[in-house]
Amino acid sequence: MGKIEVQNLWWKYYGSDNWALKGISFDLNAGEVLGIVGPSGAGKSTLCLALNGLIPQRVRGSMKGRVIIDGMDTRKVSLRYIVSKVGLVFQDPDTQLVTMSVWDEIAFTLENFCCSPEEYEEKIERVLEIVGLNGLESKHPFELSAGQKQRLAIASALVVEPEILILDEPTSNLDPVGRREIFDLLFELKRKGYTMVIVEHETDELARLADKLLILNEGKEIAFDSASKLFRSVELLKEQGVAVPQIAELFYYLKRKGYSLDEIPLIFEDGRNILKKVIRRADVYDKIREYIHEEPIDSKPPIIEINELHFRYPDGTHALKGINLTISDGEFVAIVGKNGSGKTTLAKTISGLLKPTYGEVKLFNRDVQNIPRKELVTLVGYSFQNPDHQLFLETVQDELAFGPRNLGLPEEEVQKRVIEVAKKLGLEQYLDEHPFFLSKGLRLRLAVGSILTMKPKIIIVDEPTTGQDWRQSEDLMELLAKLNQEGKTIIFLTHHMRYVAEYARRCIVMDDGRVLLDAPTRQAFRYLEKLRIAYAEPPPISILTYELLGEPALTVNEAVRLLEKIIPKKLGIKTTRTIL
């Protein structure tokens, strides 16, 4: 039990001219895990709704083809019956939890299935054990961490013992701790024999978990095959805007450089085992530093000075506990750390949105609290995580013009800045569009653009890559890099260490309101233990090269370049496979 058959599935939402799904077909056997990848707008979430029967039973639109779950057509049986067989978990845990306690949340599902109250205790206890939330029964969802909330959402789906579990980007709103918790749970569920369908952008983890992979783009099925085969199709994944597992990417490029490889490894352990056979760390340790290009550290005067900064929220949470930092003109800084570590609070105090409880923040030698707001926004611009909080006007043009108009600049200057920023961000053709009809990637660009038109010297961007696909994230990070080259000081807050490695020249690691580590990125990546404490583990490629060569490479390209210098081509690389 737990078999899924999708036969030539087409779906068009009511009122739309375009098909969201265009002839999708695949089979999944009981106990298998299917990964679904693809850029935004590929139809991944629509497919999840179709597998759960919400499409077509609750969502309006036109459907062709069939979805068969354990032999039953989802159009012909009641939704409640399908839901009892197929659990569905969404991206945002906050909008899935509807009651006031962990116990009530799970009981809510049981109640929907008219379970007898006598069964509650036993069923709830069992499912809490599975997701590891026992002991937290009376907690309010507000009191749980992001990962715990998502585990609760999974428990709420599992309590009626479905055979299939569909997870639509279950980790994209989570911090590294939450992501780790969810993947651990998913491995456990796989071991227990659940059939699972997982939409996920984190391909490094998905490559370990998935048996099969479905690549979608603009509603079309690009490929469906075994995950081990498709994750090795590096060019195909890149072409479709899907992040490639770093280990697979590394070995793919090594193979292209002429190394003989029987098979490209997908996971970290396999990659390490292969390279260990041809690299002796002692031999390369002295040489490697010559090959690494270290960027010189700027000795410009600091423009942000933070002294003994404390911040306490009204609920008593002591979010910042004595921060001391300086940031110089033109730096590109990443602030990392788990949720609640104080990243956003620190950024908001720098931008003057929060007033320190104790200590001071100085911008250009002036206390930020004494700088008039209209002047402050020309010094520091803050872009929020969710662009929808930041956009409130009717056209893209008005949105870009709002800041400079509010500063009282002449209309001629306002328009000049609007055009300049629109060009830079690729928003020229959307100037008359309503911001809310733009894609999320474009809305995020617009949110940054609406800050840029005020020409701040420092730009702070909160979680620029969260909830975005790989291509959107890369685009935005490239934009920040370009702004940095033009002289802007960039500070970005993130959970995605790939982007820290690739773009940031300095990495500030926060933990429990304190700065745990502050160093140039490569140097910071040498402190693996500290980074692990803060759940800010470097990307696999950096850990691999650090373990084998004694220095962390920051990108796949750099790792390839270093390995080329270390391993003579005639040696070749013999592959072995680790059985997971």
Added chain:
Amino acid sequence: MNNAETLSIEPKKYVRGYFFYTTEDSPARRLNPLVKLFIVISISISAFLTDRFEIILSLLAVTVLLVILSRIPLSMVKKFILALSGMATGIFIINLFFSHYTGSKVYFDFWVFYIPYVNWGWRIYITDATLWWASLLFVRTMVMVWISLWFLVVTRDRDILYALRRLGFPRGAAFAFALSLRSVSMFYEDFVTVMEAMKSKGVSFSEGGIITRLKKYGRMAFPMVLLAVRRIEEFTRAIEARGFSIKCKRKLYNKYAWSKLDSLSMLTFGLILIIVFLYQYYPLFLMSFLGRLLGVFPLG
């Protein structure tokens, strides 16, 4: 010890409720939610029942005492108190200028304007009765403000839902109520974030006249509404995916023990309601009853 050191050793005192940060523990927090709801109902009905100044001032005193005994940090709720006190003052002013109570003394009588053709106009007519009623309404509103405040600070959302279900509210209605409360909290979070986002674009909410400030707040409506619509859609999908139905009933899981303090509170506030009712409508009966009571147990 400097300020920073003091900060670092203070424990977290408050936890988040729907509307306010609430004290982590106090006798009032530990009361059964049903009792808390009963206290609010008892005080509110009493305030509505009576038009005697001495009684309504006593109710206000009881309510303020309740807030103090519950160790509610006033700094947390001062804005709320100020806003609602402003509302109570508004009620006082409206009564002063727009009501025409006939009293024994007229303090002010002035036609602001009069349209003879339709025989209509605005006359400010302030008598001793106007002042008395306006003041009574002011204090009555203040009683409501304080008791609501007390309830919201010492009661957490799930306790409100529990109390409603115990009172026999249908599951669908109680669920809708709980969800709307939850939405209020998310709405508030969005409100704060949108406000911060506007500040980050140079908008200052403390500058300009009332109209300018209202315009600034008005701009927030669009993102707020859109965010709310998106959330409703997500909530709907999530509960449908879990087979939401209002058809079957479940036994309510009772997490709350009944303590002596609960019984005592029920008795006290039940008595308050009865006394206010009798004092308002059957004062002679109440007096003779109290007289007999005192006769049975004479003082001294």
